[in-house]
Amino acid sequence: MLRGVSLRLGDGATALLGPSGAGKSTLLRLLNRLADPDSGRILFRGEDIRALDPRELRRRACLVPQLPAPLPGSAADNVRFGPSLVGRDVSVERSLELAGLSRSYADRDASRLSVGEQQRVMLARALALEPEVLLLDEPTSALDEDAREGVERTLADLVARTGVSMVVVTHDRGQASRLASRIVELAGGRLADGPAGVAAP
Amino acid sequence: MIAAVHLSLGEVVAALALVAVAAAVSIWRRADLERDLGIAVVRSFVQLTAVGYVIQAIFDSDSLWLVAALLAVMVAFGSLTARGRARAVPGATWPIVIALSVAGLVTLGLVIALGIFPARARYLVPVGGMVIGNAMTAAAVALNRLADEISSGVLRIEATLALGATAREAARGAVTRSLRSGMITLIDSTKTTGVVFFPGTMVGMLLAGARPLDAVRLQLILLWSLLGSVALSSVIATSLGYRGFFTAAHQLRER
Numbered sequence: 001m002l003r004g005v006s007l008r009l010g011d012g013a014t015a016l017l018g019p020s021g022a023g024k025s026t027l028l029r030l031l032n033r034l035a036d037p038d039s040g041r042i043l044f045r046g047e048d049i050r051a052l053d054p055r056e057l058r059r060r061a062c063l064v065p066q067l068p069a070p071l072p073g074s075a076a077d078n079v080r081f082g083p084s085l086v087g088r089d090v091s092v093e094r095s096l097e098l099a100g101l102s103r104s105y106a107d108r109d110a111s112r113l114s115v116g117e118q119q120r121v122m123l124a125r126a127l128a129l130e131p132e133v134l135l136l137d138e139p140t141s142a143l144d145e146d147a148r149e150g151v152e153r154t155l156a157d158l159v160a161r162t163g164v165s166m167v168v169v170t171h172d173r174g175q176a177s178r179l180a181s182r183i184v185e186l187a188g189g190r191l192a193d194g195p196a197g198v199a200a201p
Numbered sequence: 202m203i204a205a206v207h208l209s210l211g212e213v214v215a216a217l218a219l220v221a222v223a224a225a226v227s228i229w230r231r232a233d234l235e236r237d238l239g240i241a242v243v244r245s246f247v248q249l250t251a252v253g254y255v256i257q258a259i260f261d262s263d264s265l266w267l268v269a270a271l272l273a274v275m276v277a278f279g280s281l282t283a284r285g286r287a288r289a290v291p292g293a294t295w296p297i298v299i300a301l302s303v304a305g306l307v308t309l310g311l312v313i314a315l316g317i318f319p320a321r322a323r324y325l326v327p328v329g330g331m332v333i334g335n336a337m338t339a340a341a342v343a344l345n346r347l348a349d350e351i352s353s354g355v356l357r358i359e360a361t362l363a364l365g366a367t368a369r370e371a372a373r374g375a376v377t378r379s380l381r382s383g384m385i386t387l388i389d390s391t392k393t394t395g396v397v398f399f400p401g402t403m404v405g406m407l408l409a410g411a412r413p414l415d416a417v418r419l420q421l422i423l424l425w426s427l428l429g430s431v432a433l434s435s436v437i438a439t440s441l442g443y444r445g446f447f448t449a450a451h452q453l454r455e456r
Contacts (some may be wrong), residue, residue: 031371032363033450034359034362034363034452034453035452036450036452054450054451055365055366055451056365058362058363058364058365059364059365062363062364062365063363064363065356065359065360065363067356069356069357069359069360069361071357071361072374080362081366082364082366083363085364085365085366085367085370086365088318122360125364126363126364129364129365134307142287142373185232193260
């Protein structure tokens with residue numbers, strides 16, 4: 001799927017841009033070890049990610065999947081789930097608010113929300129882990145135009161407000177340039193644009 | 202407590218008349234089942250006769266070692282059968298073997314310890330056979346369901362793993378639903394027993410000339426014991442079996 005990809009992702013927002021089948025989502029899944037590469041290494045803050053506890057890695061570099069997959073229960077249950085695994089308490093309101101949802105959503109059944117709202121719950125529950133990096137897989141592909149703009153604004157605000165880094169997978173060049181200060185292009189499982197650029201750490 | 206009945210081969214052969222009815226239906230409606238029917242008749246005769254002699258020999262010797270050996274063979278064949286039915290579960294062999302063994306040992310152990318049956322071949326062989334047979338079906342059904350649950354739940358499971366959950370935490374819902382499906386069949390048939398159908402043991406005892414209340418009591422003992430063994434088998438098979446779908450790094454294995 002991916003071959004000869006050598007890449008350094010800096011802090012801030014990076015977009016992985018490319019057509020479907022380019023290997024963008026695969027690369028994202030390698031970054032939090034939902035899958036492992038057949039060969040090669042991935043370092044996170046200088047450490048081989050295979051040396052880290054995969055659960056700890058996933059809390060530090062948290063993936064928001066392309067399609068919403070809420071856990072059974074309310075939006076608040078979804079937000080609390082990740083932190084509860086490590087015995088951490090969390091402000092549900094703040095997580096929801098960062099994801100662009102008012103506190104009135106807390107008690108609503110997550111599975112009954114609209115796709116756009118569910119997508120924001122997915123974002124909120126990732127933010128509840130206070131990750132260093134958000135891995136966003138096509139965050140707006142399931143949304144209509146209005147909802148897409150709203151989510152983009154939320155994501156841009158997030159970077160400004162929390163300083164979280166982002167890796168955004170998208171097939172939309174416009175979205176890539178709106179959301180990210182750096183764009184990495186993939187095509188056919190390889191880097192499309194020249195040598196692996198070095199971004200700010 | 203059971204009045205023994207003796208049946209001659211002639212009476213057994215007479216029952217073939219009903220097989221002839223089945224064959225006639227198959228030929229008449231071109232169901233093309235005559236061959237299978239023939240194989241079924243021959244196999245059932247050969248297998249049951251062979252088992253009959255084996256059990257007779259074990260009863261005659263009344264050796265608990267021979268009982269244990271026979272039950273081990275049942276566990277082995279039961280595991281192979283269940284493994285074949287749960288082919289979609291990676292590495293299911295050991296979970297199944299452990300499930301059937303524990304279900305058999307614990308159920309028989311309790312039945313003896315509680316003084317329900319004496320520790321004699323005459324009781325351990327038939328009860329053990331029922332226990333292991335039901336445990337096998339339950340394990341196969343539960344694991345089959347587990348494979349379905351996991352393949353249909355990939356999105357949610359991976360999304361849960363992505364939040365830092367362990368494989369066990371991510372599979373919990375799937376494991377619970379599989380456990381339920383392993384247990385529910387026997388629970389449902391236990392609910393309707395005696396109303397919708399007469400269970401086999403009771404039928405056998407009535408035919409053998411036992412008093413209906415004795416037949417009912419034995420049937421209740423067996424049904425209730427089976428509920429325990431089916432629960433044990435399902436819970437062990439699913440809580441060990443889910444691991445086959447994951448790697449040590451809490452990743453869903455690629456299929």
